[in-house]
Amino acid sequence: MKKLVICLLALLVCAPFVLANDDSTPQGSCVLTTATGSSATNRAPGQLTTIFAQNNGFRGNMFDLQPVVDLSEITAIDVNVDPAGLPTEVDVWYRMDTCVGHDLSPTGWILLGHGTGTAAGVDLPTFIDLAGNGVSFPAGGTYGMYVDITNYPSPGINYTNAASPPTYSNADVSATCYYGKGDPAFTGSTFTYRVWNGTIYYESGPPLPLTVSPKEISAWFGGTATFKLNGGPDLGGRDYILLGTVSGTSPGFMLPGGLLVPINWDWFTYLLYFLALAPSNPFVDGFIGELDVDGFAMATLTLPGHCQLFDDILANFAWITLGPADFASNTVDLMILGAPPVPPSYQYDDGTSENALGWTAGGESVWAHYFDSGIGDTITTVSSAFGSSFGNGPANGDPCWVYVWEDPTNNNDPVDGVLVAQGSGVVANTNTNTVNDYTLDTPGAVSGGFFVACHVFQNVGVYAAPMDETTPYGGQAWFMGGAVFDPSNLSTTARYEMGSIGFPAYWLLRADND
Numbered sequence: 001m002k003k004l005v006i007c008l009l010a011l012l013v014c015a016p017f018v019l020a021n022d023d024s025t026p027q028g029s030c031v032l033t034t035a036t037g038s039s040a041t042n043r044a045p046g047q048l049t050t051i052f053a054q055n056n057g058f059r060g061n062m063f064d065l066q067p068v069v070d071l072s073e074i075t076a077i078d079v080n081v082d083p084a085g086l087p088t089e090v091d092v093w094y095r096m097d098t099c100v101g102h103d104l105s106p107t108g109w110i111l112l113g114h115g116t117g118t119a120a121g122v123d124l125p126t127f128i129d130l131a132g133n134g135v136s137f138p139a140g141g142t143y144g145m146y147v148d149i150t151n152y153p154s155p156g157i158n159y160t161n162a163a164s165p166p167t168y169s170n171a172d173v174s175a176t177c178y179y180g181k182g183d184p185a186f187t188g189s190t191f192t193y194r195v196w197n198g199t200i201y202y203e204s205g206p207p208l209p210l211t212v213s214p215k216e217i218s219a220w221f222g223g224t225a226t227f228k229l230n231g232g233p234d235l236g237g238r239d240y241i242l243l244g245t246v247s248g249t250s251p252g253f254m255l256p257g258g259l260l261v262p263i264n265w266d267w268f269t270y271l272l273y274f275l276a277l278a279p280s281n282p283f284v285d286g287f288i289g290e291l292d293v294d295g296f297a298m299a300t301l302t303l304p305g306h307c308q309l310f311d312d313i314l315a316n317f318a319w320i321t322l323g324p325a326d327f328a329s330n331t332v333d334l335m336i337l338g339a340p341p342v343p344p345s346y347q348y349d350d351g352t353s354e355n356a357l358g359w360t361a362g363g364e365s366v367w368a369h370y371f372d373s374g375i376g377d378t379i380t381t382v383s384s385a386f387g388s389s390f391g392n393g394p395a396n397g398d399p400c401w402v403y404v405w406e407d408p409t410n411n412n413d414p415v416d417g418v419l420v421a422q423g424s425g426v427v428a429n430t431n432t433n434t435v436n437d438y439t440l441d442t443p444g445a446v447s448g449g450f451f452v453a454c455h456v457f458q459n460v461g462v463y464a465a466p467m468d469e470t471t472p473y474g475g476q477a478w479f480m481g482g483a484v485f486d487p488s489n490l491s492t493t494a495r496y497e498m499g500s501i502g503f504p505a506y507w508l509l510r511a512d513n514d
Contacts, residue, residue, distance in 0.1 A: 099144030134211025
């Protein structure tokens, strides 16, 4: 089924450049300098800075790290990005050998972490937090690194031309800079030699006993946090318990053997403990178990979308083993975010599209969201953007339609949707991320789950449906239509949940009850 879907759908991936792409300006010498850094305070004590003196730029950089001492974690980086003030999305990748010769394929690359920040502007450090990824870099190895701006072209990364690969070093680690990278990630053009402008912040020493990634998940959209337990061979084969608390890390509690656990025991620990004991429980996996012979284990905390158990809480975690020699790990924090803004505004998107979707052969393009109205609501307006900043959206003035369907089974499947309201208008502000309001012909009364949608007729080569790919996805977005679309009988039309076809993204599509 997925192969069939991919043949039918086309994803807009080739974007014109908003910032200047890598040019052929004269190559200059590289000078070691010191970056003052931004105002963020959660930096590790170890740091290595290259330069902040750009004369070129595009989407990313590749370089090699060679640690002289063990690095337990790269906790953050600074990057040189602009325009100032823009949200900045960064993926950091690594591989277990040099980046040289591995610049055009994702094969062998591993995602270290995804971080966000706000662009500080040209030749100023923009801080990107990566703490909690749990990836260690033992001394003596060579590790390829790839820093990629995932929401390129606004902002883009700045770097510096070089005649040969320069190396920057301190007593702990060295970095040799090789490549600038174009768009898209990995398969975009490679430019030699280009010097990454940035700072690496790191912890030195053996790996931490406990790490978690990501450091934030949503009780509304859902998500999974992965814990890595690393006690070393001395604890190999020991039973462990991973505990959690929402009431702070002091004073903790004393175990019978005299070990002080560095977190409190509260209702959250009871909840996780009993859920972990439940057979085949999908909510927690590995919170109670046995370390392998190397003292390693993994555990996951998975929240379904619309989970009602949590509402904006900061949870602390630690793991313990008991007797013959008790052990308690370090603590890690996980932020569990609650519901998004409550009605009157029904909205998932963050206001910016990173891509757009359309039918390869053209046809009826219909993008829909599932929302939950609770005990009920009356929807008066459906709002949508069209296309994306990459272009190729529908033409302004083209006709469009909006709909509201009641979901009688509240199961997030439009197959049995009951049409309760509709409206019409014309496409406006295409390819600008501007969300346009369309008033329904008559208000639509809904109770519990409901769907809203926007609909255009899409020509070949047009990508009408605006995709927000950076908001954590919980499975409430659908793409429908194709050759046949009947809003009064959705069982007759093609229907695809976005995650199921490999495009986990929300639309710039909203509803209101004003």
